[in-house]
Amino acid sequence: QSALTQPPSASGSPGQSVTISCTGTSSDVGAHYSVSWYQQHPGKAPKLMLFDVSKRPSGVPDRFSGSKSGNTASLTVSGLQAEDEADYYCTSYAGDSNYVFGTGTKVTVL
Amino acid sequence: EVQLVESGGGLVQPGGSLKLSCAASGFTFSTYYMTWVRQAPGKGLEWVAQISPDGRATNYVDSLRGRFTISRDNADNSLSLQLNTLRAADTALYYCARHVGRAFDQWGQGTLVTVSS
Numbered sequence: 001q002s003a004l005t006q007p008p009s010a011s012g013s014p015g016q017s018v019t020i021s022c023t024g025t026s027s028d029v030g031a032h033y034s035v036s037w038y039q040q041h042p043g044k045a046p047k048l049m050l051f052d053v054s055k056r057p058s059g060v061p062d063r064f065s066g067s068k069s070g071n072t073a074s075l076t077v078s079g080l081q082a083e084d085e086a087d088y089y090c091t092s093y094a095g096d097s098n099y100v101f102g103t104g105t106k107v108t109v110l
Numbered sequence: 111e112v113q114l115v116e117s118g119g120g121l122v123q124p125g126g127s128l129k130l131s132c133a134a135s136g137f138t139f140s141t142y143y144m145t146w147v148r149q150a151p152g153k154g155l156e157w158v159a160q161i162s163p164d165g166r167a168t169n170y171v172d173s174l175r176g177r178f179t180i181s182r183d184n185a186d187n188s189l190s191l192q193l194n195t196l197r198a199a200d201t202a203l204y205y206c207a208r209h210v211g212r213a214f215d216q217w218g219q220g221t222l223v224t225v226s227s
Contacts, residue, residue, distance in 0.1 A: 003154070034213075036212070046147075046205070101147075
């Protein structure tokens, strides 16, 4: 159960797009359509942004989108806003009732 | 309104034990899978354990199996995590979270466990 690999940081100017990758293996990301993404502001609890790769919970702006190809999932934030500056974590179902989180990516809005 | 409120954290010596609790309200607790996730200071999230709605099925991250025990009391709308033989590496903020399918849609604010002599 090794952590999924995310880039440590990503950045973009307001209005631009940023894409974060989440790379796992054929046992987790590659095997299941069960990747979710969480946003965490400093000192706050994580917030679910996407589930089942690309589905948005009620209240999450459509600026947030997701995709998956092979063992890598991606989160794209379009039209970056100041409030999008946060840490982002992916997680994947890994079979047999196991889950694995990504290493986390700090998104900076320049 | 869905609420998850963790409690029970604190300072404990290495080798000690602690029981964390999570009080749930605002939803039908007995119909949801629940999970514990932890976050060491300045570090990323780590999935710890999951429990089925009826409490009969549990699962743990391999590295913690045998030391931690997840349980629930559906009559009391509460989730628990028993932490035994604690180590400095277990120092973390422990969150309880509700499952929606294979994602975690509601989180508490966490309870801090500090393992130190």
